Amino acid sequence: MSGPPTRAKGGETVARPLTDDLDLAVRLLAGTPTHEGRDPALLRRWARAADAFGTALEPGPPCRARIVERDDGLRQLLLARYSSRPATVELYTDTIGRAETLIDELGWRSWYPVGSVRAAALAHETAHALLHRTENRTALKAAIGHTALRVGRFRVLGHVAGAEEIAAHAHARTVCGLGRSPLLLTAALAAAVSAPGRQR
Template identity: 45%
Template sequence: MDDVEFGVRLLANTPTHEGRDPELLRRWAVAAMEFGAGSLRPLRGHDARSAAGDGCAAQGDRGEEAGGRAGHAAGVRVVESTGGLDPDRLLLARFRSKPTPTVELFTDTLALADEVVELLGWQAWFPAGSTRQAAIVHEEAHERLHHDKAKRAALKQRVGHRILGGLMPAYVAGADELAAHAAAQQALGLPRSPLLLTAALARAADFVREN
């Protein structure tokens, strides 16, 4: 299954899209992913080949929150904590805008993601350190969409869903998620979308919880 098919599946499983034409979902998925790759670039460059080095550098500074380590990437603070695999949630990372722009990484989930990559032999798709960097870029992309009205409008326009008799561009649930994954893939030069790893990680997390 290619990245677009995973995007279609994500949209199909998103509330409000039940029963929608798969071809319509495909068009939306392609448009959202193209937008993310082209219009949600990080504030500074990322590269899959340097991801491991960047990750190690980020881990070198002590964080003030969550009792974790912190660093900086693309102008935001990065802190580490655990609890991403709690029974009621699966979190790889999340963005907090206050008191300072911060990406919180969940090291237990990152460790499981790295195990999944190794177990499935996906190292060529997701090199060492790239999972961490992809999570950071992903959250930064979400933050830009959240705070930049023009980018949100541009994403709606690109996806092309319209309401009120075609007069108004409308929000498509899940499009922002596909755009953020595409931004991370493009920024790191990854052969496959992190969306693929996210799907595998969800299954692995269910297995860990049940056993």
């Protein structure tokens, strides 16, 4: 996950990630059921398209979903969760707090300013709400270009599992002005929580 620590201007130790955001997105797809054995180059193309789509996705009106704060997300590694019926965003305050602490431990504050974890979690779930709309789902499929069925010159575009998640992370990175994708923080958080002597 991270390479040797380096020193930043203020003298603090910074954990330098070995993986860039696109590689993390490819890993997410590779670990998603239905993608076993797929060509890594194809997964990279899909990941790049989903990331670009999320980056360009218009924020739209403010999310009208009800926001519920909970404190039982750390064991499931959940920062937030969106459900459409009724439209609700659950924010897991214990996981958000641990993520904020981890950012300081790793020296990643220049990428993730104070308070940005909560903001990014909300932006991520707002993106899922946007992607729940038929026109955005269709546009994402077109951007990725996965052919599920072809009959003569007729082509049916297929759903790519994991693509919406990558798009939502890219959207959150963009609208919150983050230096790195929330995917990096999510991976670091999973490693920290599962490590021996982990803090919960």
